[in-house]
Amino acid sequence: MSSILSVQNLNKSFGNKHVLHDVSFDLKPGHIVGLVGPNGAGKSTLMKTMLGLFNYDSGSIKIAGETVTPQKHESLSKVGALIEYPGIYPFLTGWDHLQLFADGDHQLIHIQKIISQLNMDSFIKRKAKGYSLGMKQKLGIALALVNFPELVILDEPMNGLDPEATKELRDLIISESQHGTTFLISSHILSELQRLAQDLLIIDEGRIVQQTTMHELLASQGKQTIMLMTSDDKKARQLLKKARFKTTPDPRVEVVATDDNTMPEVLRLLVEGGVDILDVTRLEGNLESSLLEVLKQSRIQKRLAEEEAE
Amino acid sequence: MWTLVRQESFKLTRRVSTWVSTAFLVGIEIVFAFLSRVYPQTFVPANMFESLYFSRPIINFYMIAATATIITMEFQYGTMKQVLYRRYSRGQVLVSKWLAIFFYTFYWYVMSTGIALLMKALLFRHTLSIHQGAGDGMSIFTRGLAISAASFVSLWLLLSVVFLLANLFRNSAAAVSVGIIGYFASNIVTQLLTILIQKWDWAKWNPVTMTLYPSMLSHPGYYQPLLRMQGWQMLLGNVIYIAIFLGIGYYVFNKRNV
Ligand SMILES: Nc1ncnc2c1ncn2[C@@H]1O[C@H](COP(=O)(O)OP(=O)(O)OP(=O)(O)O)[C@@H](O)[C@H]1O
Ligand SMILES: [Mg+2]
Numbered sequence: 001m002s003s004i005l006s007v008q009n010l011n012k013s014f015g016n017k018h019v020l021h022d023v024s025f026d027l028k029p030g031h032i033v034g035l036v037g038p039n040g041a042g043k044s045t046l047m048k049t050m051l052g053l054f055n056y057d058s059g060s061i062k063i064a065g066e067t068v069t070p071q072k073h074e075s076l077s078k079v080g081a082l083i084e085y086p087g088i089y090p091f092l093t094g095w096d097h098l099q100l101f102a103d104g105d106h107q108l109i110h111i112q113k114i115i116s117q118l119n120m121d122s123f124i125k126r127k128a129k130g131y132s133l134g135m136k137q138k139l140g141i142a143l144a145l146v147n148f149p150e151l152v153i154l155d156e157p158m159n160g161l162d163p164e165a166t167k168e169l170r171d172l173i174i175s176e177s178q179h180g181t182t183f184l185i186s187s188h189i190l191s192e193l194q195r196l197a198q199d200l201l202i203i204d205e206g207r208i209v210q211q212t213t214m215h216e217l218l219a220s221q222g223k224q225t226i227m228l229m230t231s232d233d234k235k236a237r238q239l240l241k242k243a244r245f246k247t248t249p250d251p252r253v254e255v256v257a258t259d260d261n262t263m264p265e266v267l268r269l270l271v272e273g274g275v276d277i278l279d280v281t282r283l284e285g286n287l288e289s290s291l292l293e294v295l296k297q298s299r300i301q302k303r304l305a306e307e308e309a310e
Numbered sequence: 311m312w313t314l315v316r317q318e319s320f321k322l323t324r325r326v327s328t329w330v331s332t333a334f335l336v337g338i339e340i341v342f343a344f345l346s347r348v349y350p351q352t353f354v355p356a357n358m359f360e361s362l363y364f365s366r367p368i369i370n371f372y373m374i375a376a377t378a379t380i381i382t383m384e385f386q387y388g389t390m391k392q393v394l395y396r397r398y399s400r401g402q403v404l405v406s407k408w409l410a411i412f413f414y415t416f417y418w419y420v421m422s423t424g425i426a427l428l429m430k431a432l433l434f435r436h437t438l439s440i441h442q443g444a445g446d447g448m449s450i451f452t453r454g455l456a457i458s459a460a461s462f463v464s465l466w467l468l469l470s471v472v473f474l475l476a477n478l479f480r481n482s483a484a485a486v487s488v489g490i491i492g493y494f495a496s497n498i499v500t501q502l503l504t505i506l507i508q509k510w511d512w513a514k515w516n517p518v519t520m521t522l523y524p525s526m527l528s529h530p531g532y533y534q535p536l537l538r539m540q541g542w543q544m545l546l547g548n549v550i551y552i553a554i555f556l557g558i559g560y561y562v563f564n565k566r567n568v
Binding site for chain 1: 317320321324325326383384387388389390391392393394395396397399400401564565567568
C-alpha cells in the first residue's frame with residue numbers, strides 16, 4: 001500500500017535562494033505528525049509545495065500514490081489544509097464558506113457535523129467581516145476538515161484560539177486520527193504539540209534534521225530534573241555542590257538526575273545535612289528543551305562538516 | 311468545471327456591489343429615457359435607444375472592475391490558496407473565472423437591452439418605431455443588437471488584458487486603471503492611428519484599432535476608409551487578440567507561486 005503522503009528529495013528555491021534541501025519523508029496513515037523548526041526553517045514552504053501552490057526544482061511529491069504538481073493535483077481531493085492564516089471572503093457568511101468548499105457526498109451532513117464539533121453555531125450564519133480572530137481561525141480549520149479528508153495539513157492551527165477552543169480542536173484531531181485520518185501539523189506551541197503528535201519531523205534551514213517519534217525524542221533527550229522545595233534552599237545548594245551533584249543555575253533548587261540512584265542519594269544527603277524537604281517533583285523531559293538540544297547538535301555538526309570541507 | 315463556474319457566480323451574487331451597480335445602471339437608463347422623452351431634439355430617441363440609453367460605457371467600466379477583482383480579491387483576502395489546493399487544476403480554476411465573467415457580461419447586456427425595450431414600450435409607444443430602417447438594411451433594433459455584439463467583443467479584448475494584468479500584479483488598482491485607459495485610448499489616439507495606417511497599411515492590425523469595432527458599426531461609412539478595415543477583419547482581429555492575451559494569462563497563472 002502506498003502511503004498517504006510521500007515526499008522524496010524535494011528541492012525548492014525562490015530565485016537563487018535555496019529554501020528546501022533534499023527533503024524526504026513518508027507519513028504513516030492515521031498518525032498525527034508534528035512539523036517543528038525555527039522561524040524561516042521552511043515549514044510553510046514545504047506545506048505549500050505539497051499542496052501544489054509552489055513549483056519545485058526537483059524531487060517528487062506523491063499523495064495516495066499520485067504525483068502533485070502546481071498544474072495537476074486531483075489527489076488533493078483527499079486533502080484538507082489550513083496554511084498560515086485562513087483565507088476568508090468578508091462578504092460571505094461562515095455557512096457560505098463551508099458550502100463553497102464542501103465537496104463530494106453528504107455535504108450538508110458534513111457541514112453540520114463540523115459546525116457542532118467546533119462549536120460555531122452562534123456565529124456561522126453571520127457575515128465573516130464581523131468575525132474575531134479566533135472565529136476566523138475556527139472557520140479556517142472547519143474549511144480544512146469539512147470534507148473529512150484522509151490527510152489534513154495544518155499550519156499553526158492554534159493561532160488565536162482560546163483554551164476552550166484549543167481543547168475542542170485537540171479532541172477533534174485525536175478522534176479523527178483514531179478514525180484513520182492522518183495529520184501533519186506545524187506549531188510553535190510545543191506544549192500543545194507534545195500532547196498531540198505521535199511522530200515528529202524536525203526541520204532546520206530547509207533540511208529534515210530528524211524524523212522520529214515523540215516518545216523516542218523525549219526519551220533520548222530525557223534528562224530528568226529533580227526539583228526540590230526545602231526549608232533552607234541556600235544550604236541545600238551548598239550541600240549538593242559539595243557532593244558534586246549537577247545543579248541547574250535556576251533560582252530554584254534543581255538537580256539533574258544522571259541515573260535512577262540520584263533521587264535517593266540527594267534525599268539522604270539533604271536529610272542527613274539537616275535540611276527539611278518540603279516537596280519533590282520530577283520534571284520530565286519536555287519537547288521544548290529536547291527540540292532545542294536537537295537543533296543545537298545538528299547545527300554544531302553542520303558547522304563541523306563545513307569546516308572539514310574547507 | 312461547472313461546479314467552479316457556479317461557485318464563482320455564487321460569490322458574485324453575494325457581493326453587495328453587484329446589486330448596487332445593477333440598480334445604478336437601471337437608474338441611468340430610466341433617467342436617459344426620460345431626458346430623451348422630454349428633450350427629443352438633444353437626446354434623439356432613435357439614437358438613444360440604439361445606445362441602450364447610455365449603458366454600454368457603464369457596462370464596460372463595471373466589467374473592467376469585476377474582471378480585475380475576480381482575480382485580485384482572491385489574493386487580497388488570502389483565499390487563492392484555498393481555491394487552488396483542491397482537486398481542480400489551475401487551468402480549470404482560471405477558465406471557470408473566465409466563464410463566470412463571460413456570463414456576467416451577458417447578464418449586463420441582456421438586462422440593459424431588456425430595460426431599453428421596456429422604456430421604449432412605456433415612454434415611446436407611439437413616437438418611436440424601432441423596426442424602422444436605419445441604413446445598411448438594418449432596423450434601429452437590429453443595429454442596436456449589432457453594436458451590442460461588437461462592443462461585447464471589443465470589451466472582451468480589454469478584459470483579456472485586464473485578466474492578464476490582474477494576474478501579473480495581483481492588484482486591482484493597476485489592472486483597472488490600465489483597462490480604463492485602454493478604453494479611452496482608442497478614442498484619443500484615433501487620429502494618430504489613422505495617420506499611421508495611411509502610411510503603413512499593416513499598422514492597422516494593432517490591438518488599439520480593434521477596440522474601435524463598435525464605433526465603426528455605430529458610425530457606418532466613417533471609420534471604414536480611415537482604418538482600411540472591413541467588419542469581418544475587425545471581428546477576426548479582436549478574436550485573435552483575445553485568444554493571445556488570455557493565452558498569456560493562462561501561462562502566467564499556471565507558472566506562478568501563490
Ligand atoms: N514567496 C517567497 N519568496 C521568497 N522567499 C520566500 C517566500 N516564501 C518564503 N520564503 C523564504 O523561505 C524561507 C522559509 O520560509 P517559511 O515561511 O517556509 O518558514 P516557516 O518555517 O514557515 O517559518 P515560520 O515559523 O516563521 O512560519 C524563509 O527564508 C523565507 O524568507
Ligand atoms: Mg510558517
